[in-house]
Ligand SMILES: NC(=O)C1=CN([C@@H]2O[C@H](COP(=O)(O)OP(=O)(O)OC[C@H]3O[C@@H](n4cnc5c(N)ncnc54)[C@H](OP(=O)(O)O)[C@@H]3O)[C@@H](O)[C@H]2O)C=CC1
């Protein structure tokens with residue numbers, strides 16, 4: 001993380017996603033006193049200050065987190081972005097701006113920022129909190145190689161980073177990783193409910209379901225076999241897994257997952273259109 005040495009990083013918005021990214025940065029050895037968070041909630045500011053971070057109330061002082069920062073991470077809800085950045089856009093002066101907001105294009109963000117164009121669009125996910133995040137990044141041609149390196153370092157502190165060349169692909173990144181921890185949690189919830197219905201207690205069911213999801217993901221990452229082949233190796237002819245997989249296929253679970261991802265993609269595009277009005 002040498003590229004981040006002594007860099008001042010400011011987060012505008014100190015909610016779920018910002019806190020996940022901050023945990024990744026601090027976990028990677030970034031000194032908390034180099035991180036500033038602007039958030040209107042005094043409770044949130046107190047909690048962040050207790051971890052050694054600098055905090056600012058953006059309602060009283062919207063500009064100070066941005067002045068003097070090297071990197072500004074925009075981590076407020078997409079619907080609030082325009083109002084929030086309007087309060088400090090005029091003091092941006094060569095900082096790298098990284099937006100994690102769903103749906104907001106770099107063009108739209110640049111308009112909101114009064115034409116400022118040092119912008120990288122990121123789509124991280126909450127496992128960043130434990131440095132197991134997966135982040136998609138997109139930058140316009142205005143982004144220098146050094147700024148690209150900085151954005152990569154900020155996000156790599158929290159896990160895997162993948163740049164995409166086509167900004168439209170950020171909607172797909174949202175569908176496959178940004179929103180996707182929620183699908184995995186939903187799958188775990190359903191597995192636990194299923195196991196409890198079959199007689200296990202909730203604690204046993206949770207431990208077994210979570211370890212299985214973790215083990216399967218790690219195995220898929222480390223194996224030369226594709227997931228379909230790994231699945232085949234679990235599935236004995238006319239055995240128990242075949243019965244389960246056939247039930248999933250009969251219920252078209254694969255198609256339903258694709259449809260859910262399409263809904264996510266469509267909502268990401270629609271957010272962009274709503275915000276452009
Ligand atoms: N959560 C996730 O898994 C992911 C979220 N994102 C994106 O991250 C962004 C933030 O989402 P998330 O962290 O979940 O949302 P949160 O609501 O948890 O965080 C947003 C924070 O911004 C604060 N805020 C409101 N007004 C201002 C202001 N004027 N200045 C500074 N901060 C302000 C809010 O305070 P208060 O609540 O008091 O209003 C809140 O603490 C969104 O754009 C989302 O699309 C991207 C990837 C994944």
Ligand SMILES: O=C(O)[C@@H]1CCC=N1
Pocket residue numbers: 102174178179
């Ligand atoms: O649900 C949302 O809109 C945000 C973006 C990706 C994950 N959470």
